[in-house]
Amino acid sequence: xxxxxxxxxxxxxxxxxxxxxxxxxxxxxxxxxxxxxxxxxxxxxxxxxxxxxxxxxxxxxxxxxxxxxxxxxxxxxxxxxxxxxxxxxxxxxxxxxxxxxxxxxxxxxxxxxxxxxxxxxxxxxxxxxxxxxxxxxxxxxxxxxxxxxxxxxxxxxxxxxxxxxxxxxxxxxxxxxxxxxxxxxxxxxxxxxxxxxxxxxxxxxxxxxxxxxxxxxxxxxxxxxxxxxxxxxxxxxxxxxxxxxxxxxxxxxxxxxxxxxxxxxxxxxxxxxxxxxxxxxxxxxxxxxxxxxxxxxxxxxxxxxxxxxxxxxxxxxxxxxxxxxxxxxxxxxxxxxxxxxxxxxx
Amino acid sequence: xxxxxxxxxxxxxxxxxxxxxxxxxxxxxxxxxxxxxxxxxxxxxxxxxxxxxxxxxxxxxxxxxxxxxxxxxxxxxxxxxxxxxxxxxxxxxxxxxxxxxxxxxxxxxxxxxxxxxxxxxxxxxxxxxxxxxxxxxxxxxxxxxxxxxxxxxxxxxxxxxxxxxxxxxxxxxxxxxxxxxxxxxxxxxxxxxxxxxxxxxxxxxxxxxxxxxxxxxxxxxxxxxxxxxxxxxxxxxxxxxxxxxxxxxxxxxxxxxxxxxxxxxxxxxxxxxxxxxxxxxxxxxxxxxxxxxxxxxxxxxxxxxxxxxxxxxxxxxxxxxxxxxxxxxxxxxxxxxxxxxxxxxxxxxxxxxxxxxxxxxxxxxxxxxxxxxxxxxxxxxxxxxxxxxxxxxxxxxxxxxxxxxxxxxxxxxxxxxxxxxxxxxxxxxxxxxxxxxxxxxxxxxxxxxxxxxxxxxxxxxxxxxxxxxxxxxxxxxxxxxxxxxxxxxxxxxxxxxxxxxxxxxxxx
Numbered sequence: 058x059x060x061x062x063x064x065x066x067x068x069x070x071x072x073x074x075x076x077x078x079x080x081x082x083x084x085x086x087x088x089x090x091x092x093x094x095x096x097x098x099x100x101x102x103x104x105x106x107x108x109x110x111x112x113x114x115x116x117x118x119x120x121x122x123x124x125x126x127x128x129x130x131x132x133x134x135x136x137x138x139x140x141x142x143x144x145x146x147x148x149x150x151x152x153x154x155x156x157x158x159x160x161x162x163x164x165x166x167x168x169x170x171x172x173x174x175x176x177x178x179x180x181x182x183x184x185x186x187x188x189x190x191x192x193x194x195x196x197x198x199x200x201x202x203x204x205x206x207x208x209x210x211x212x213x214x215x216x217x218x219x220x221x222x223x224x225x226x227x228x229x230x231x232x233x234x235x236x237x238x239x240x241x242x243x244x245x246x247x248x249x250x251x252x253x254x255x256x257x258x259x260x261x262x263x264x265x266x267x268x269x270x271x272x273x274x275x276x277x278x279x280x281x282x283x284x285x286x287x288x289x290x291x292x293x294x295x296x297x298x299x300x301x302x303x304x305x306x307x308x309x310x311x312x313x314x315x316x317x318x319x320x321x322x323x324x325x326x327x328x329x330x331x332x333x334x335x336x337x338x339x340x341x342x343x344x345x346x347x348x349x350x351x352x353x354x355x356x357x358x359x360x361x362x363x364x365x366x367x368x369x370x371x372x373x374x375x376x377x378x379x380x381x382x383x384x385x386x387x388x389x390x391x392x393x394x395x396x397x398x399x400x401x402x403x
Numbered sequence: 404x405x406x407x408x409x410x411x412x413x414x415x416x417x418x419x420x421x422x423x424x425x426x427x428x429x430x431x432x433x434x435x436x437x438x439x440x441x442x443x444x445x446x447x448x449x450x451x452x453x454x455x456x457x458x459x460x461x462x463x464x465x466x467x468x469x470x471x472x473x474x475x476x477x478x479x480x481x482x483x484x485x486x487x488x489x490x491x492x493x494x495x496x497x498x499x500x501x502x503x504x505x506x507x508x509x510x511x512x513x514x515x516x517x518x519x520x521x522x523x524x525x526x527x528x529x530x531x532x533x534x535x536x537x538x539x540x541x542x543x544x545x546x547x548x549x550x551x552x553x554x555x556x557x558x559x560x561x562x563x564x565x566x567x568x569x570x571x572x573x574x575x576x577x578x579x580x581x582x583x584x585x586x587x588x589x590x591x592x593x594x595x596x597x598x599x600x601x602x603x604x605x606x607x608x609x610x611x612x613x614x615x616x617x618x619x620x621x622x623x624x625x626x627x628x629x630x631x632x633x634x635x636x637x638x639x640x641x642x643x644x645x646x647x648x649x650x651x652x653x654x655x656x657x658x659x660x661x662x663x664x665x666x667x668x669x670x671x672x673x674x675x676x677x678x679x680x681x682x683x684x685x686x687x688x689x690x691x692x693x694x695x696x697x698x699x700x701x702x703x704x705x706x707x708x709x710x711x712x713x714x715x716x717x718x719x720x721x722x723x724x725x726x727x728x729x730x731x732x733x734x735x736x737x738x739x740x741x742x743x744x745x746x747x748x749x750x751x752x753x754x755x756x757x758x759x760x761x762x763x764x765x766x767x768x769x770x771x772x773x774x775x776x777x778x779x780x781x782x783x784x785x786x787x788x789x790x791x792x793x794x795x796x797x798x799x800x801x802x803x804x805x806x807x808x809x810x811x812x813x814x815x816x817x818x819x820x821x822x823x824x825x826x827x828x829x830x831x832x833x834x835x836x837x838x839x840x841x842x843x844x845x846x847x848x849x850x851x852x853x854x855x856x857x858x859x860x861x862x863x864x865x866x867x868x869x870x871x872x873x874x875x876x877x878x879x880x881x882x883x884x885x886x887x888x889x890x891x892x893x894x895x896x897x898x899x900x901x902x903x904x905x906x907x908x909x910x911x
Binding site: 120143146184228263266270277298 | 446453554555596598599600602611613678679741745751753754755818859867
């Protein structure tokens with residue numbers, strides 16, 4: 058009796074394993090077919106193209122990928138079918154590990170990313186062994202900036218007030234952000250602190266799940282200051298609930314934020330761009346690279362794209378492949394310095 | 404009076420024929436999304452955003468925004484209705500918020516009361532939907548301010564109360580329930596720690612950076628565990644399971660459920676208002692509460708209708724409550740509401756403190772349409788109960804492969820990695836082994852949900868207070884919650900010491 062039971066279990070296990078294996082084979086199959094035809098030269102693209110958002114549905118990467126696909130399709134800039142694929146896990150690290158090893162020559166798979174591709178590659182904990190150097194950066198399409206925000210009735214009137222308070226007693230100020238230490242919000246928060254010569258390690262940083270929760274903590278008085286995306290504070294500013302002490306832009310932003318000073322204006326030599334861009338595989342064929350450089354440039358100049366950006370509340374900033382790569386090098390340097398100052402560099 | 408006239412205007416928007424159609428499409432798709440595991444409400448809403456954008460292309464911006472958000476919100480709360488179906492029929496939770504429904508729902512189905520369970524889930528969802536909407540209309544402003552006051556210390560104490568209440572999920576042995584809770588807490592530490600950014604138990608495997616996916620664990624433990632058990636115990640020819648009794652709940656069913664539905668709706672609504680707490684916790688809490696106050700706590704887990712009515716009302720109540728921080732503060736309390744917010748922003752409607760002033764047609768139209776959508780869902784779901792209940796008549800030899808296929812498909816569709824499929828199988832085996840030895844599975848799942856919240860909020864609170872533990876008793880709300888948690892554990896203990904017979908199990 059006992060024996061038959063275990064046979065049953067074994068059979069069930071085999072069956073489910075077989076099912077799982079089928080799934081695995083299928084995806085492996087599509088991958089290899091993708092990389093094989095990378096050599097089908099001149100009239101690229103000849104097959105459907107996938108743009109990967111290395112996150113679940115609904116995040117910034119996902120929205121960007123979907124917007125790109127939508128406009129490229131509507132304007133007829135790309136005739137082939139394009140689909141968005143979500144590949145969540147490890148803040149993009151799961152996808153990168155697969156892409157940088159198995160899709161090195163796959164001209165038909167691109168992806169969207171932002172500063173985390175650099176940060177995850179440099180930081181010690183939760184490290185992604187692959188970074189932008191394992192890809193071909195094709196173009197930067199949008200930009201956003203970091204903002205240092207306090208509640209409207211906060212005692213900190215200016216960035217200088219805040220920095221002085223931290224200098225005197227780092228334990229007296231609670232800074233919050235929507236992501237883990239060593240990730241983007243934290244880096245934005247410590248940027249002016251680091252640049253004005255205070256040890257960033259002494260700063261009290263509390264991380265929340267997402268910018269929304271961080272904003273709730275600020276409004277509810279559970280945090281003194283938050284670092285977040287400049288684009289997400291407009292509404293709270295209009296409603297008179299918060300005050301923006303500084304933005305990390307090179308010059309003043311438009312719209313509701315036009316009266317908000319930049320860090321540079323305030324005598325803190327700091328800048329941080331939250332960009333979003335499109336990447337291809339490391340060993341992309343020159344035809345494919347040329348095609349995408351041209352197509353993404355056309356996209357960035359197209360009326361429909363500008364409409365889409367306005368709808369989403371994103372700001373346009375186009376850099377071509379070469380400029381983008383150079384910009385990434387600079388940012389890698391900056392992110393590296395910040396992480397080192399926190400003792401979080403790998 | 405002001406509110407009422409705004410609401411009437413909202414109904415004018417919502418009752419326009421095209422908006423009625425949008426609401427109907429939304430709840431229809433939502434029901435389907437809820438029934439199918441693998442497409443959760445989050446991906447369902449996200450995938451429909453571009454579709455609604457093209458459907459509403461001909462309307463003026465304000466109207467387009469109202470119409471598409473009516474459709475998308477329909478998907479959101481429609482999914483909460485549908486989520487219970489597979490939990491009850493196949494022991495396979497489609498959404499994390501319906502995990503606890505499996506405990507009694509599946510038992511009811513096995514006893515031939517699938518129809519009653521499904522019907523009460525629909526009725527409970529409807530009542531909770533309406534209750535939470537009334538709450539949304541009347542209490543949005545004051546509650547949003549209370550929710551803001553809920554800081555890390557308060558969250559920590561609330562979660563601790565949840566953990567103390569775990570005795571409510573115990574089966575035969577309290578000790579085993581605590582072992583499972585701790586096991587769940589341990590599993591929840593896997594992944595990148597959100598407070599310090601340190602990787603724990605990941606062994607540089609990038610799949611583990613995000614921790615174990617809750618749904619993978621729950622589906623493995625409950626659905627696959629049950630499948631393995633059926634196979635090994637040769638339940639293949641057991642024809643008795645297959646009978647469906649009556650479709651509609653009896654009068655005594657309704658009477659038994661009235662209390663749980665009312666309490667579940669209110670509890671769900673208030674937990675839903677807190678950003679980050681959400682529908683899953685609400686369903687757990689309401690189940691535990693019902694068991695605690697029930698005259699027959701031993702019936703829970705054996706297929707009592709209150710065990711279905713309470714959590715299903717609570718998760719729907721929570722979805723209504725979650726609209727408050729979203730609409731009044733622009734703070735999404737869950738993944739799905741974050742996507743709804745993204746959709747609103749796409750139409751240049753920014754949820755937040757100014758929403759009701761700047762876009763009253765959108766805000767009130769949405770609220771009014773939710774009233775209508777809930778009625779539609781009830782009408783839509785009651786006839787479907789008959790249809791769905793038939794699934795349970797499928798012979799076991801077809802049903803078991805079906806459950807395996809649905810589980811694997813569902814998990815793969817969400818995670819898109821074979822790693823999670825293997826994890827699912829591992830938890831299936833574990834679930835079988837644990838259930839065989841009378842270890843209750845629900846505390847493990849609850850530990851997994853509560854673990855990160857307890858830990859993160861405790862450390863956030865301590866960081867802010869410079870390591871001073873007094874912060875947890877200095878804040879009044881936090882103190883009250885802690886005292887309740889303490890009493891929850893201590894009172895049955897003392898009563899037992901004084902020789903009274905209480906529901907505490909013998910080997911405690």
